[in-house]
Amino acid sequence: MLLNETAEKIRSMEIRGAGRIARSAVGALRDHAAGLETSDTASFLRSMKEAADLLVATRPTAVSLPNAVQTVMRSLEGAKSVDEAKAAIKAAADSFILSSKHAVEWIGEIGARHISDGDVILTHCNSEAALACILTAHREGKAIEVFATEVRPRNQGLLTIRALNDAGIQTNFIVDSAVRSYINDVDLVITGADAITVNGAVVNKIGTAQIALTAHEARTPMVVAAETYKFAPRTILGERIAIEERETGEVLDRRIAAGLPHVRVRNPAFDVTPARYVDLIVTEIGAIPPAMAYMIIRDHLGWGIGEFHKAFE
Ligand code: RUB
Incomplete structure (x- = not known):
């Protein structure tokens, strides 16, 4: 292309x-x-x-x-x-x-090992890696049911429910704000990631952090499925992951917004889930606790603290 x-x-x-x-x-x-x-x-x-x-x-x-x-x-x-x-x-x-x-x-294979027969899984947004875990567990013959969120404002949840439906997986489609109402029916949350920092914080679709907090309160495990190239080496240097703010028309019709001069529409596309709300990160080389993020960055991606240090010599 x-x-x-x-x-x-x-x-x-x-x-x-x-x-x-x-x-x-x-x-x-x-x-x-x-x-x-x-x-x-x-x-x-x-x-x-x-x-x-x-x-x-x-x-x-x-x-x-x-x-x-x-x-x-x-x-x-x-x-x-x-x-x-x-x-x-x-x-x-x-x-x-x-x-x-x-x-x-590989993430599908490893992630599926964390899904048991009869599990109810909640997922947010549309993540290939998260779906791989769910679809692999289903292919292995485990009876699973999924809760999938709508994902305002771009409705990526539609892509997710189509994929789940095509696979024949029993799915509940809910608005984002209904997560807390159903969390006690859920055994496991699985999402993807856009970035993982050196301290194990997970950057993913807006709403993920709220879901993780809800899962934490309900003692429901929060699993993140992410390839190792989503770990961010430069966070070692304190570099922040930029959170994309998309155009506000995605959230509120521009004509309506134009009539509300005191209202500022905000549209961050992603949020940050602190490592303490993440139980496991499933990568293609193994499932790790978020505290091991630095090892992925150093041993797998080749960016140890020493590598960055060389740049200053
Ligand atoms: C997509 C999103 C996904 C991650 C992981 O956001 O947040 O959860 O990108 O997806 P957007 P994958 O729709 O704004 O791109 O596992 O497919 O890489």
Whole structure:
């Protein structure tokens, strides 16, 4: 797909969900590289850098996006010609896309082990990783029932209930504010993540933090399903995850809002769930408590505190 088209689709949320965003972005980088007609390595690298910056700027919260783009861009290091650079980008992008899909499958396998026959699961938003756990448990023959939230204002819950319905899973569709009314009927909450910080806090669709708090009060386990490329290395340096504020027309019709001059509509797309409200993070390399987030960043992503330290030397 063309670079600008992909960027626009990510911005407008036609392509959405942290995993899909990451895969589409690296696919667009690969195709952009293949289509560049220059034989001058410096101008090729410049154009690739601009493409990477354009993609990363589309949505600020999902750390999967800069992580994926950086992984692929790193493959350019040491390329001596444009052809070599194009081949490196293609190999890195294809490998990222494949491993991202495998990661979701592994998360499904591992996450399903935490789901028992007869469980009632609550999920929020539309997460490939969270759904993988639920669908795998169902495929394994476990009788499960799901509560899925509507997810105001963009109604991603519709995507979730379609997927659950297609799989033949008994599903209850509820408005976001009904979570507390049903939490005592729920055995397990499973959501995805857009970013996980070094201290194990989980950034996900707006409303996740309220659900986690409700689950905590009801002593219902809160499980987060997330690929390791959603962990944010730069949070070691104190970098905050930017919470995307989307246009207010998503929440309140602009004409109505125009007649309410004292009302300011707010539309944060994500929120932060502190680690103490998360029981388990299911990644493709294992299920960990949130306190182990730094180990994923250091041992798996290769960003130990020492790595950052080198940058200051
Ligand atoms: C999507 C969202 C999802 C995560 C994880 O928000 O919050 O829970 O991205 O999804 P939006 P996945 O609809 O605004 O992109 O597991 O598919 O990566």
